[in-house]
Amino acid sequence: MFSELVKVNGYLVQAFSICRRQVWLLARGVTAEQSNESLALGRLVDQNSYARERHQVGFGDNKFDFVQGADGELVVCEVKKSSRAERSARLQLAHYLYDLQKAGIEARGVLMFPTEKKRVEVELTDALKAELDCVYAEIESLAQRNVPPPAEHCKYCGKCAYAEYCWG
Amino acid sequence: MGKTLYLLSSGSLKRKDNTLFVERVGEKPRFLPVETTDEIMVMGELDLNKSLLEFLTQKQIILHFFNYHGYYAGTYYPREHMNSGAVILAQAAHYTDEARRHKLASTLIVGAIENMRKVVAYYQRRASLDVEDILSDLERFEAMAPQSGSVPALMGIEGNARNRYYQFFDRLVQDEAFKMVERTRRPPSNRMNALISFLNSMCYILALSQIYRTHLDPRIGFLHETNFRRFSLNLDLAEIFKPILVDRLIFSLVNRREIQEKHFEKETGGGIYLNDRGREIVLRAWETRVNETIEHPRLKRNVSYRGLMRMEAYKIQKHILDDTPYDPFVSRW
Numbered sequence: 001m002f003s004e005l006v007k008v009n010g011y012l013v014q015a016f017s018i019c020r021r022q023v024w025l026l027a028r029g030v031t032a033e034q035s036n037e038s039l040a041l042g043r044l045v046d047q048n049s050y051a052r053e054r055h056q057v058g059f060g061d062n063k064f065d066f067v068q069g070a071d072g073e074l075v076v077c078e079v080k081k082s083s084r085a086e087r088s089a090r091l092q093l094a095h096y097l098y099d100l101q102k103a104g105i106e107a108r109g110v111l112m113f114p115t116e117k118k119r120v121e122v123e124l125t126d127a128l129k130a131e132l133d134c135v136y137a138e139i140e141s142l143a144q145r146n147v148p149p150p151a152e153h154c155k156y157c158g159k160c161a162y163a164e165y166c167w168g
Numbered sequence: 169m170g171k172t173l174y175l176l177s178s179g180s181l182k183r184k185d186n187t188l189f190v191e192r193v194g195e196k197p198r199f200l201p202v203e204t205t206d207e208i209m210v211m212g213e214l215d216l217n218k219s220l221l222e223f224l225t226q227k228q229i230i231l232h233f234f235n236y237h238g239y240y241a242g243t244y245y246p247r248e249h250m251n252s253g254a255v256i257l258a259q260a261a262h263y264t265d266e267a268r269r270h271k272l273a274s275t276l277i278v279g280a281i282e283n284m285r286k287v288v289a290y291y292q293r294r295a296s297l298d299v300e301d302i303l304s305d306l307e308r309f310e311a312m313a314p315q316s317g318s319v320p321a322l323m324g325i326e327g328n329a330r331n332r333y334y335q336f337f338d339r340l341v342q343d344e345a346f347k348m349v350e351r352t353r354r355p356p357s358n359r360m361n362a363l364i365s366f367l368n369s370m371c372y373i374l375a376l377s378q379i380y381r382t383h384l385d386p387r388i389g390f391l392h393e394t395n396f397r398r399f400s401l402n403l404d405l406a407e408i409f410k411p412i413l414v415d416r417l418i419f420s421l422v423n424r425r426e427i428q429e430k431h432f433e434k435e436t437g438g439g440i441y442l443n444d445r446g447r448e449i450v451l452r453a454w455e456t457r458v459n460e461t462i463e464h465p466r467l468k469r470n471v472s473y474r475g476l477m478r479m480e481a482y483k484i485q486k487h488i489l490d491d492t493p494y495d496p497f498v499s500r501w
Contacts, residue, residue, distance in 0.1 A: 028254035029253060030383055031252075031383075034249075035206075146490065150492075163467060164467065164475070164479050164482060165479075165482045167466045167467045168467060168479030168483060
């Protein structure tokens with residue numbers, strides 16, 4: 001039904017390693033409940049941390065939380081409310097670095113968990129790139145499906161902003 | 169979930185320092201919270217300007233207006249903020265496919281009648297009323313719905329079921345001042361009709377506000393005809409909840425004598441309406457009722473009836489996206 005290709009952005013990559021159903025919904029523009037407490041809190045953490053930086057820097061289909069740079073080096077920073085989904089956050093950031101690299105820009109990445117006072121460096125390795133290539137392909141085939149994957153309970157369902165949607 | 173503000177008295181509402189400011193006759197002016205407000209109900213006279221409407225759009229706050237009699241006048245429905253081309257296409261395609269539309273519409277009717285039966289059965293147990301005849305007729309109408317040939321035929325069944333169901337009102341309510349005799353709308357001919365009309369419109373508005381929080385377009389209903397001039401999906405959604413929310417509330421207000429003859433007024437041109445005091449009592453009770461929570465069996469979390477209404481809209485969205493077939497909410501007691 002849809003001829004348009006899905007725009008693979010950081011949000012989709014992040015969602016991919018958490019929940020396939022969320023990827024399908026996001027690909028159709030079905031966004032989550034905006035008044036969800038966790039979501040609102042996450043937004044506040046991003047807005048209120050590192051207040052001196054310029055937040056929400058657009059690049060292609062992506063939006064970086066913010067970027068830093070010194071001596072010709074670019075650092076992409078991704079702010080997270082907690083490290084609970086660190087693996088998916090790492091993949092999201094790697095995707096940003098990969099997109100930049102494709103445009104001929106080398107960069108480093110840092111995951112920031114201000115409420116935990118924690119930073120994690122992310123480097124774009126060949127393994128990560130190979131993983132991302134698989135993720136892109138899977139996201140595209142997922143988005144083409146006419147029917148969403150059925151809801152399956154996982155550890156993220158409890159606080160997910162789609163919970164009322166999936167389980168209601 | 170945000171709050172609902174009711175502005176019953178007259179005054180002015182404006183944007184001030186990135187928040188809302190209300191000034192009313194005989195009351196201290198005050199600031200209203202903007203981040204935690206979802207909707208505002210305007211009953212009195214209100215002065216407002218465009219910069220306020222722009223601000224409300226930005227904050228995704230919906231504004232409902234009522235006329236002097238408490239009749240619903242209209243809604244300031246801010247620009248859609250939840251856009252999904254896929255959902256709109258699916259909704260329209262579902263409407264134009266007659267078989268699929270009929271299926272969804274009949275499921276809505278079945279859900280609505282089932283909830284009417286729950287209400288009747290509840291009072292049969294509690295007040296030991298003789299209502300077997302009504303219950304069995306409702307059951308018959310419910311079975312007829314999926315077999316009906318068209319959506320207009322469905323509307324007919326819905327009308328017949330509701331008329332039969334309304335006969336139960338006079339058996340339950342003993343107070344002569346609140347006999348309905350028959351359902352009359354414009355204008356309501358007696359107190360019971362006035363109560364039903366007023367609260368039904370509150371239920372339609374509740375549904376509309378919740379649809380605004382989903383990707384659905386309120387102009388495309390399935391049971392109620394879509395004519396692209398007014399909202400109709402909210403009427404569909406409200407059918408499910410009217411027996412549980414509106415009717416149960418009316419019985420409790422009348423039987424506990426919280427609402428009485430003195431809370432109504434006769435208007436020139438005929439028609440009985442709630443007066444200011446009556447409207448305030450009813451609205452307070454309504455607000456309490458819709459914020460009551462029940463434990464949701466699948467979500468395993470307490471959900472208010474207001475939240476339940478939004479989840480019902482989600483269910484319709486899932487149905488049209490071929491995700492999960494729609495299964496209407498039915499009260500457990």
